Every structure is written in C-alpha cells, then in structure tokens.
Amino acid sequence: MRTTSRFAGLLAAMLMVVLAFSLAPSHPASAATSAAHRDASLRQLASRLGIRVGSAVSLSPLSNDAAYAQILGQQFSAITPENEMKWDTVEPQQGVFNFAPGDTEVKFAQQHGQLVRGHNLVWHSQLPSWLTGGSFTNEQLADILKQHIFAEAGHYRGKIWQWDVVNEPLNEDGSLRSTIWSNALGPDYIADALRWAHQADPHAKLFLNDFNIEGIGPKSDAMFALVKSLKEQHVPIDGVGFETHLGLQFGFPSMFKENLQRFADLGLDVSITEIDVRMILPVTPELLAAQADVYTQVMQDCIAVRRCVDFTIWEYTDKYSWIPGFFTGQGAADIYDENLVPKPANAALLDALQHPVSHQHHNG
Numbered sequence: 128m129r130t131t132s133r134f135a136g137l138l139a140a141m142l143m144v145v146l147a148f149s150l151a152p153s154h155p156a157s158a159a160t161s162a163a164h165r166d167a168s169l170r171q172l173a174s175r176l177g178i179r180v181g182s183a184v185s186l187s188p189l190s191n192d193a194a195y196a197q198i199l200g201q202q203f204s205a206i207t208p209e210n211e212m213k214w215d216t217v218e219p220q221q222g223v224f225n226f227a228p229g230d231t232e233v234k235f236a237q238q239h240g241q242l243v244r245g246h247n248l249v250w251h252s253q254l255p256s257w258l259t260g261g262s263f264t265n266e267q268l269a270d271i272l273k274q275h276i277f278a279e280a281g282h283y284r285g286k287i288w289q290w291d292v293v294n295e296p297l298n299e300d301g302s303l304r305s306t307i308w309s310n311a312l313g314p315d316y317i318a319d320a321l322r323w324a325h326q327a328d329p330h331a332k333l334f335l336n337d338f339n340i341e342g343i344g345p346k347s348d349a350m351f352a353l354v355k356s357l358k359e360q361h362v363p364i365d366g367v368g369f370e371t372h373l374g375l376q377f378g379f380p381s382m383f384k385e386n387l388q389r390f391a392d393l394g395l396d397v398s399i400t401e402i403d404v405r406m407i408l409p410v411t412p413e414l415l416a417a418q419a420d421v422y423t424q425v426m427q428d429c430i431a432v433r434r435c436v437d438f439t440i441w442e443y444t445d446k447y448s449w450i451p452g453f454f455t456g457q458g459a460a461d462i463y464d465e466n467l468v469p470k471p472a473n474a475a476l477l478d479a480l481q482h483p484v485s486h487q488h489h490n491g
Contacts, residue, residue: 169473170204172480173438176430179242179288180476181205181439183401186228188447189235194467195444200239205288207244207400207439208232209449213253217279221257221271226282233286242288244400244439247336248276249320250294251306259307268311273323280327289398289437291336291368292324293317299339301349317353318362325363336368336400342380355393366396371425372441373404374457375417384428391434398437399429403460404472405450410459419475422462426479 173180184206188195199206210216211228218224236243249272263271280290296317298304308316321333335354340347350367357364367390373380380386387397404421406414429435442448444463451458462473 169202179205179437182443183207183209183441185209205242206236207246215253215255219255245287245290247291247294265311276323277327280324284328287331289332289334292320292333294336297349301345321362321364332365334366334368338370341369341371341383343382343386368398368400370401371399375406387432391432397435400439401441403441405457405460408458415471419471422472423475423479426476427484430483
C-alpha cells in the first residue's frame with residue numbers, strides 16, 4: 128500500500144508539473160510569434176501602452192461587408208469616419224443636416240467599445256456647391272462657419288473623442304493656405320473655430336490635423352509656431368494630428384520622433400491620424416518587408432512619445448484604400464490585403480506592441 132501510494136503521489140506530482148507548464152504564459156521567439164498574434168488583437172496590445180489603434184471607415188463597406196466589419200470591431204479601438212462627417216455630407220443644403228451616415232458609424236463604435244475621431248469640422252475641400260458657389264459676405268461666411276460647427280459638434284456632443292477642428296490649414300512652405308475661410312475671416316478663423324467647437328462640446332479633444340508635417344521642416348515648424356501661439360492665447364486646443372501618408376519611394380520622415388516630442392512638450396497630445404504606406408506596384412515580398420519596417424518605426428516612435436495617444440490607419444484594408452484612385456500605379460498601402468488577409472505590416476505592428484523598444488523621453 129505504501130509503495131502504491133508513493134507511486135500515486137509521484138504521478139500526481141508529475142501531472143502537476145505538466146499542467147503548470149501547459150498553463151504557464153509562453154514567450155515565443157520572434158520566429159514563432161504567429162501563434163501569439165492570432166490570440167492578441169491590435170487593440171488589446173495597444174491598450175496596455177495607453178494607445179488607441181484605429182481605422183478610417185466608410186459607410187458602404189461597414190454596412191455591406193460583414194467580414195470587414197467583424198475585423199474592424201475586433202482589431203481596432205477607435206474609428207474615424209472617412210467622409211461621413213465632412214461638410215458636403217453633413218450639410219448638403221444650407222441649414223439642412225444629414226447626420227444619419229455618421230450616426231451609423233458612431234453606433235457601431237459604441238457597440239464595439241471604440242472611440243470616435245470626428246473628421247472634420249473645417250476644411251477647404253469637400254464643401255457643398257451651395258457654399259462654394261454662393262455669394263456671401265465675409266460676415267455671412269463667418270456666421271455660416273459658426274453655425275455649422277455648433278450644429279455638428281453639438282449633434283455629436285459627448286460622443287466624440289477627438290475632433291479634427293481645422294483640417295490641413297497650411298501650405299507646403301508653412302504659409303497659411305488660401306481658402307474660403309482664411310480669405311473671409313483671416314488667420315483668426317482657426318482660433319475662432321476651436322473656441323466654437325469647445326463651446327459646442329466642452330469634453331471633446333480639439334485637434335489641428337495636416338499632412339507632410341511628420342518630419343522637421345518648414346511646414347511642421349509653421350504648425351509648431353501656430354499651436355504654440357494658440358496655447359499662449361489660451362485658445363482651447365488639445366492636440367495635433369499627423370496624417371502620415373507615406374510612400375516607400377520617399378524614405379522615412381526626418382526626425383519623426385523628435386518632431387512628435389516637441390509638440391508633446393507644449394502640453395499637447397499627438398496622434399497618428401491617417402497612416403498608410405503606399406508602394407509603386409506591383410507588390411513584391413521585398414516591398415512588403417520594407418512597408419512593415421516603416422509601420423514598425425512609426426509605431427515605435429509613437430510608443431516612445433508619452434503623449435502619442437492614437438495610431439489610426441487610413442482604412443485598414445487595401446480593399447477600400449483611397450490610394451489607387453489618387454496615385455496612379457501605386458497602392459497596397461494598408462495592413463490587410465484586398466482579401467482581408469493580414470499582411471507583414473500587421474504582424475510587424477503586433478510585434479512592436481508586444482515588444483516595445485524602450486526610449487528615453489525627450490525634454491527638449
């Protein structure tokens with residue numbers, strides 16, 4: 128009996144050791160991370176670092192492509208309506224508002240525990256013909272802008288995480304872009320728009336958003352000077368959006384991390400708002416690997432800057448990307464392919480989030 132019980136005890140001990148090993152958290156080598164990647168979503172891994180990972184979304188695929196919507200809901204913790212909150216959709220006739228498309232996307236976000244970036248309140252593009260073709264005085268245009276901001280930001284009050292209040296206000300040389308708004312209201316239209324948006328929704332984070340401000344240069348210097356001036360005037364502004372539409376043929380933006388950090392040092396949040404990384408077609412394994420490296424570097428730089436709070440891809444799948452329609456012969460810019468299959472860039476982002484590279488925070 129004693130021998131039998133000793134054998135039984137040994138067997139039980141061995142079973143416990145085996146069970147302990149089977150339940151222990153695994154730390155697979157980088158060559159074997161695919162199994163771990165299947166189990167961890169982008170949103171879960173990013174949330175541990177205080178970062179939202181998002182995707183732009185359009186109403187048609189959201190409503191008609193169930194597989195697309197399922198991945199969107201599972202993998203991402205924020206969405207940005209690609210067109211549904213722009214002026215020509217929201218106010219197609221003066222004083223007549225169409226919030227239904229945006230409402231549908233907000234409802235999807237709420238159902239999937241996602242935050243919403245409102246895009247956008249003030250822009251020079253995608254304006255309705257009644258506005259661009261109208262004969263308005265400067266005073267009337269100021270009132271039209273104010274009423275539009277109050278109507279839209281007021282409608283979505285309490286439902287928007289970050290508003291792109293003014294989108295793309297600068298030229299490439301850093302000068303103020305000539306638009307219907309700057310021509311009528313002067314440079315103060317930006318401060319006015321931020322104040323009106325804050326009055327309409329005091330809890331939304333208010334952003335300026337632009338492209339080609341990722342590296343340090345004349346345009347990013349001008350944006351830096353602009354937001355610094357706004358802060359000094361106590362204009363309500365919470366952050367800057369870096370669109371980050373990149374192309375492999377142009378190389379990586381100069382001093383990207385340092386640029387993000389100098390804006391953060393002003394007391395502002397910084398967001399990667401519209402990233403995609405296009406390539407000259409056809410797709411090759413080498414181009415996909417290079418693309419994955421760029422996505423990795425942007426994510427690592429975001430992780431390294433404490434106030435980088437958002438990493439949003441301008442549509443997560445090549446199936447619905449805007450790139451081929453705007454850049455002839457280019458495409459494949461996103462992290463899922465046209466068949467909704469994850470690309471090397473997706474695995475690279477998962478890996479960067481699982482194994483964040485530690486950086487010293489800058490104080491400059």
